[in-house]
Amino acid sequence: MTASATVSxxxxxxxxxxxxxxxxxxxxxxxxxxxxxxxxxxxxxxxCSACGLAYSVIHEAGLxxxxxxRGQADGSAKTRGTGRSYAxxxxxxxxxxxxETTPNGARIELFLEGLHCTACVWLVxxxxxxVPGVESARLDLGRSALDVRFDPKRVTPSAVARGLDGxxxxxxxxxAARREGEERGERRLWLRLGVAGALAGNVMxxxxxxxxxxxxxxxxxxxxxxxSFLLSSVSVFYSGSVFLRGAVAALRTRTPHMDLPVSIGxxxxxxxxxxxxxxxxxxxxxxxxxxxxxxxxxxRWLQLRHxxxxxxxxxxxxxxxxxAARRVDGESLVEVPAETLAAGDVVEVGADERVPxxxxxxxxxxxxxxxxxxxxxxxxxxxxGDRVYAGTHNTSRAIRIRVEVAGSETRxxxxxxxxxAAQSRRAPIVRLADRVAGRFVVGVLVSSALxxxxxxxxxxxxxxxxxxxxxxxxxxxxxxxxxxxAVSAALRRAARAGIFFKGGEFLEALARPGIxxxxxxxxxxxxxxxxxxxxxxxxIVPLLRAAExxxxxPIGRALHAALTATAELRADExxxxxxxxxxxxxxxxxxxxxxxxxxxxxxxxxxxxxRTELTRQASLGRPAVACSVDGNVRAVAAFNDPLRGDAVRSxxxxxxxxxxxxxxxxxxxxxxxxxxxxxGELVTAQGGMSPEDxxxxxxxxxxxxxxxxxxxxVNDAAAMSAANVAIAVHGGAEASLVAADVFTTEPGxxxxxxxxxxxxxxxxxxxxxxxxxxxxxxxxxxxxxxxxISPLVAAVMMPLSSLTVVTQALRAxxxxxxxxxxxxx
Numbered sequence: 141m142t143a144s145a146t147v148s149x150x151x152x153x154x155x156x157x158x159x160x161x162x163x164x165x166x167x168x169x170x171x172x173x174x175x176x177x178x179x180x181x182x183x184x185x186x187x188c189s190a191c192g193l194a195y196s197v198i199h200e201a202g203l204x205x206x207x208x209x210r211g212q213a214d215g216s217a218k219t220r221g222t223g224r225s226y227a228x229x230x231x232x233x234x235x236x237x238x239x240e241t242t243p244n245g246a247r248i249e250l251f252l253e254g255l256h257c258t259a260c261v262w263l264v265x266x267x268x269x270x271v272p273g274v275e276s277a278r279l280d281l282g283r284s285a286l287d288v289r290f291d292p293k294r295v296t297p298s299a300v301a302r303g304l305d306g307x308x309x310x311x312x313x314x315x316a317a318r319r320e321g322e323e324r325g326e327r328r329l330w331l332r333l334g335v336a337g338a339l340a341g342n343v344m345x346x347x348x349x350x351x352x353x354x355x356x357x358x359x360x361x362x363x364x365x366x367x368s369f370l371l372s373s374v375s376v377f378y379s380g381s382v383f384l385r386g387a388v389a390a391l392r393t394r395t396p397h398m399d400l401p402v403s404i405g406x407x408x409x410x411x412x413x414x415x416x417x418x419x420x421x422x423x424x425x426x427x428x429x430x431x432x433x434x435x436x437x438x439x440r441w442l443q444l445r446h447x448x449x450x451x452x453x454x455x456x457x458x459x460x461x462x463x464a465a466r467r468v469d470g471e472s473l474v475e476v477p478a479e480t481l482a483a484g485d486v487v488e489v490g491a492d493e494r495v496p497x498x499x500x501x502x503x504x505x506x507x508x509x510x511x512x513x514x515x516x517x518x519x520x521x522x523x524x525g526d527r528v529y530a531g532t533h534n535t536s537r538a539i540r541i542r543v544e545v546a547g548s549e550t551r552x553x554x555x556x557x558x559x560x561a562a563q564s565r566r567a568p569i570v571r572l573a574d575r576v577a578g579r580f581v582v583g584v585l586v587s588s589a590l591x592x593x594x595x596x597x598x599x600x601x602x603x604x605x606x607x608x609x610x611x612x613x614x615x616x617x618x619x620x621x622x623x624x625x626a627v628s629a630a631l632r633r634a635a636r637a638g639i640f641f642k643g644g645e646f647l648e649a650l651a652r653p654g655i656x657x658x659x660x661x662x663x664x665x666x667x668x669x670x671x672x673x674x675x676x677x678x679x680i681v682p683l684l685r686a687a688e689x690x691x692x693x694p695i696g697r698a699l700h701a702a703l704t705a706t707a708e709l710r711a712d713e714x715x716x717x718x719x720x721x722x723x724x725x726x727x728x729x730x731x732x733x734x735x736x737x738x739x740x741x742x743x744x745x746x747x748x749x750x751r752t753e754l755t756r757q758a759s760l761g762r763p764a765v766a767c768s769v770d771g772n773v774r775a776v777a778a779f780n781d782p783l784r785g786d787a788v789r790s791x792x793x794x795x796x797x798x799x800x801x802x803x804x805x806x807x808x809x810x811x812x813x814x815x816x817x818x819x820g821e822l823v824t825a826q827g828g829m830s831p832e833d834x835x836x837x838x839x840x841x842x843x844x845x846x847x848x849x850x851x852x853x854v855n856d857a858a859a860m861s862a863a864n865v866a867i868a869v870h871g872g873a874e875a876s877l878v879a880a881d882v883f884t885t886e887p888g889x890x891x892x893x894x895x896x897x898x899x900x901x902x903x904x905x906x907x908x909x910x911x912x913x914x915x916x917x918x919x920x921x922x923x924x925x926x927x928x929i930s931p932l933v934a935a936v937m938m939p940l941s942s943l944t945v946v947t948q949a950l951r952a953x954x955x956x957x958x959x960x961x962x963x964x965x
Contacts (some may be wrong), residue, residue: 237479245290246292248288248297255284271299271303274290286304290301332381340433345426349364371430376406383402383403402436413425423930435943462493466487466489468485478496478530484543485543489541495531495546497544498527500541504524531839588611591603591607614924615933633925639895640884640885654799655848657802658801658847659851660807671779672762672780673762676775676777682705682708686709736750754766787889788819794893803825808827847863867883867884868883869891894955
């Protein structure tokens with residue numbers, strides 16, 4: 141049966157579902173009451189036609205076991221099927237944007253509405269039984285994202301969408317629809333949080349009246365106790381239902397996690413308080429339970445805010461490229477969605493507009509601001525034949541561009557995909573907290589049972605109270621909140637400091653001492669030539685400045701910038717000889733700057749001091765040129781790529797923290813070796829390395845421990861992708877940015893040191909939070925087992941521990957800039 145088939149007849153539920161809603165017949169699919177009086181002779185019953193359709197599709201596909209996996213229906217599986225045809229999914233433009241061709245067929249990623257439990261995962265991943273032609277379906281429940289692989293010869297994208305809609309999970313192309321779903325989830329969390337806060341405030345007021353003795357009249361005391369009971373019931377079973385459902389799922393899957401002990405603590409305190417309320421005896425703890433639920437939801441919201449912040453980062457990156465473009469059709473311009481443009485199309489981009497595609501300029505000269513992509517702060521001139529990229533800013537005149545790629549295939553699109561993929565990973569330290577919580581759950585349950593049994597022999601009247609107090613005081617809410625909040629706060633502080641981590645896992649990886657391998661050019665050095673030495677007569681400086689004043693060559697520019705003269709001369713004739721040097725006529729004199737073969741020393745009488753100097757500079761790995769005037773060599777100038785001012789101090793500080801430093805460069809071996817005395821102790825300093833050589837070195841070094849690679853160029857990208865952590869410095873090539881796990885907004889090594897120190901501080905905050913939580917729970921458990929803490933005191937201590945850990949995580953100054961140690965003389 142296809143997903144669009146109709147369902148005949150039955151609309152009513154099976155007998156075992158009756159009574160779930162006040163004795164009324166319940167829908168066989170979602171569990172909600174059937175609105176009309178059903179004919180009990182006809183079964184099953186349904187609350188609406190959509191549920192009937194879903195029920196029929198599921199059973200006719202042989203997937204009736206879904207209802208066994210789901211368990212008792214409670215209305216949460218209410219079908220949201222729309223009955224749409226999804227014809228737009230077969231449009232070629234849609235397919236070009238969202239359907240990917242694979243060697244075995246095609247794939248599409250869809251965002252699904254209505255997912256709520258692991259049973260949904262079981263059902264959706266069997267989509268192939270409902271829609272023939274679907275080869276596999278893999279669901280990421282956390283993102284509500286379904287990856288569907290299908291045979292386009294047997295099934296269309298619209299049929300895939302109709303099949304999911306028929307199961308009760310309306311699909312949307314991932315992207316904008318995903319964000320809409322996230323916003324709906326955030327609104328639901330806000331509602332739960334608001335209700336929990338209002339209820340906690342009112343229950344606290346009632347508790348204040350009871351504790352202060354203001355409600356001395358037994359009638360008023362009873363009213364406040366029952367009022368607290370009713371209000372906290374809503375808090376527990378509505379606002380706190382997210383934790384209860386997580387606990388149920390943990391029990392079903394036999395994978396205890398943080399929600400299970402939290403739920404046990406909440407239910408233990410609530411049940412004991414409810415018992416005491418009904419029988420008008422003992423203490424009640426509704427106030428502490430309500431406050432605890434509110435605080436836990438605040439923690440969830442803070443986590444969600446960080447996740448949404450990451451999504452907003454992607455949205456801001458995406459916003460750099462316009463959604464629409466003006467395509468040139470003959471003599472007219474037609475506005476079309478940018479994603480629908482194909483290679484070979486021509487688009488026009490006006491002044492002060494952003495470029496929508498990657499392409500080549502066909503006509504027009506302009507200045508383009510590419511600062512987001514390259515870090516270059518000044519606009520660069522662009523002319524016909526030059527390449528421009530999506531998201532860059534056309535600052536001056538209109539241009540026409542021939543499209544090469546558009547949409548997700550642009551450099552901007554690939555960068556977004558890289559960042560999004562990295563953000564989906566969880567930090568190992570977070571997974572460690574979950575593992576600790578799983579073992580902790582078992583220990584708490586065993587200790588509570590042991591406490592109850594022992595006190596039954598010592599004093600049976602106190603057995604239950606002591607067991608409940610232990611469950612309440614050891615509720616690991618602080619353990620559950622400490623790690624994600626500390627990671628979130630550290631990432632936020634790092635971003636404010638100009639250091640962007642693509643995921644929390646890189647905090648932990650960067651904090652572990654190991655090898656930090658630096659590229660040379662542009663990372664440890666300035667990435668530009670500077671004058672290292674000038675041996676000769678200062679009187680010829682004005683002549684040299686004039687000869688090199690208009691030279692485009694890096695050596696010419698460096699020589700002109702480094703030399704200063706009191707009087708400026710003008711060159712009458714200048715000739716550039718590729719591979720040789722410059723010949724110029726300045727103030728009636730012949731000036732030559734270049735290689736030994738390029739200059740002439742007619743008046744040296746065989747003296748070759750300048751040749752000796754050129755040889756000496758070459759042995760140091762420095763490029764050097766001879767400078768002659770009227771046939772006589774008068775000076776030799778040597779150049780190098782100078783070290784950054786913070787390089788030596790920062791490397792010394794990294795070594796003091798326990799890291800070993802390596803230098804991997806594509807520059808000449810002599811150039812690299814010449815830096816060793818300045819840089820201090822190095823694991824290795826290798827020059828002349830190809831990208832493949834760097835990759836092989838990193839892979840070999842990883843076998844001995846963690847490796848961090850710091851680079852800025854395309855030739856570093858392969859090695860960076862193989863490292864435990866890759867850091868791209870400001871101004872680097874886009875390939876290194878995509879490969880990087882961390883990138884900085886300022887050039888130099890100082891930000892690398894700041895990232896390392898901040899990561900170590902963040903890991904310390906997390907470890908202190910986990911240690912405090914475990915120590916607090918251990919001490920509290922011992923006191924409860926000894927009968928020294930009542931359930932009331934335990935209920936007060938529980939939220940206080942959470943507040944302590946959360947405050948420590950949020951106030952920790954993880955990414956304040958460290959001061960590099962000065963190198964010893």
